[in-house]
Amino acid sequence: MAFGSCRTISSTECAAVTRGTMETLRFLLATTFYPPYHLGGDAVHVQYLAEALAARGHEVHVEFSPAAYRLKRRGTPPRGATNHDVRIHPIPSPFGRAQPIAAYAFGRSAGVSRSHEALVREIRPDVVHVHNISLLGLGVLKRPPDALMVYTAHDYWARCPRSDLLKYGKRPCETPSCVACCLVSRRPPQLWRFGKRWRGLPGLDLAIAPSRFMAGAIGPSLRCPVVHIPNFAPDPNPEGTLSEPEDYFLFVGVMEPHKGLPIIADAATRPGPLKSKIVGQGSLERSLKLLQSQGVARLDMEGWVSRERLSQLYRRARALLIPSIWPENAPLVAVEALAWGAPLLTSRWGGLEELLYGGATGRAFEPTGDGLVTAVEAFLADDLPHKLRSACRGAFVANHRPETYVDRYMEIVRKQRVAAPTPHPEYSPFAGQDTRVPVVTSSSGVSP
Incomplete structure (x- = not known):
């Protein structure tokens, strides 16, 4: 060929x-x-x-x-x-x-x-x-x-000047208007994209x-x-150790709106079992810390952490939360969580559901506060933080x-x-x- x-x-x-x-x-x-x-x-x-x-x-x-x-x-x-x-x-x-x-x-x-x-x-x-x-x-x-x-x-x-397929950075793009989208997003239009030779x-x-x-x-x-x-991802858990989950769900990533942090904050302010540890930094960090300090939301802000600390958080998490409002591809944090046997609770957008392997490694939900609360309650009612751990590790070994x-x-x-x-x-x-x-x-x- x-x-x-x-x-x-x-x-x-x-x-x-x-x-x-x-x-x-x-x-x-x-x-x-x-x-x-x-x-x-x-x-x-x-x-x-x-x-x-x-x-x-x-x-x-x-x-x-x-x-x-x-x-x-x-x-x-x-x-x-x-x-x-x-x-x-x-x-x-x-x-x-x-x-x-x-x-x-x-x-x-x-x-x-x-x-x-x-x-x-x-x-x-x-x-x-x-x-x-x-x-x-x-x-x-x-x-x-x-x-x-x-x-x-x-x-x-x-195919997208924003690289995320979000119209104006807020919703899925169904009818492209790239110049207007760039301007609303406060980015210079990429007029070279209208040329023929690069396409x-x-x-x-x-x-x-x-x-x-x-x-x-x-x-x-x-x-x-x-x-x-x-x-x-490199295997951080070559012995295949599976640990007993503690009482928290975990988020790892940049603290930006497209990653769904407002959804976690919304769900964490409501009555229920959702307690979240947040790892990362970004523009939402200050507002989330304020919610934590006021006792309004059940959030534990970790900031950036060492690789050793992150491994500890993965291995003891009930599940990794990925409530993204953009069509995620195949985030490394999900692969790393699987290596430690941590199940996934993901948005239904993009390629995230592929990492659930037909439900063997987690569940998907609509990325809203209501959707996350309902998903967490069902996840715990079925004892999935315990039941899915072996399959999560198996999926990592077989595929990642x-x-x-x-x-x-x-x-x-x-x-x-x-x-x-x-x-x-x-x-x-x-x-x-x-x-x-x-x-x-x-x-x-x-x-x-």
Whole structure:
């Protein structure tokens, strides 16, 4: 199969080609954020993937933008642990925050493009894998000769300027009006999105979607095949220990409205059994702390916590709460909770219900205060904090360990590399062709 082709791929097809193959490859992972310069789970996923590939002997390089982090947060983050097997390349930005602003507003940053092209010439990667490139620009999508181009969709950037499919940041988008939405959201309109050449991201050979929902959402916006591989996290609980739950439900994430914190606060002010521990930071932190200090809501604000403390909270939680009001993809916090045997109580939006595995690992509810109160009462009445713990751990082991993810990932990458590359044709979405692409689901031990 030639590069750029849209033929369907399956991981089972790849097995015969790759079984016994020990070839090592050179990877370049391009991402806006990378720990410690990061804000959310997409950057952590890149770190996990980089370290997992390096552990198998591959040469792994990561480029990212410290200037993009400083656009979102002031100062320099504390330094974390360094993995010397992964080679890190911060993108220089002589003009500071102007560089990511240009990438966002105009679709390109000359500085990012020059840095990326120089790095590609230097390391000559076999695979260029782009992730969240919203503040890097389209220049990193230029495919080098003899390299495979892969994209992981952590959000809806390929089709939505806000990346979250929320109209005006408040409700699901059913009839796009992107310029007005950007203005109401206090963001500059991305007029480059109305051009023809970028649409379909024609430089890509393959896209990875961590949820089936995401695969279906971005598929019509891409020319290449979309492969579903469930998200993963390093196993924090290799002994498989299951602990007795205590009396609290847990939330882990940024404290912003789209994550559903107002829903938890609303439910926690009502009579009932919902007691919540909140881990994270964000714009709602002050108002939630005020509710806690006044004794109005049964909230315990933890702030940012150490990895050890977070593990303790996961293992003793009745369930992890994910009441998001936007279509979440496959959040890492859910995978981490499953590793400790903690069940999930999730919104019905996006790909969250896929992580419930038909009810084996949790329940879903409508993301409202009433919906959460009702769900918590039913969850406790059926003793699910105890009954689901073994199945939660089993779902993690079968579907979300690094070994499982990287096995599938490498099978598909190597299958795509079997044939020599051919140039991508110029692409115009107005040429009358069908831009829909196949969605391919890799096999897994536990099916949702």
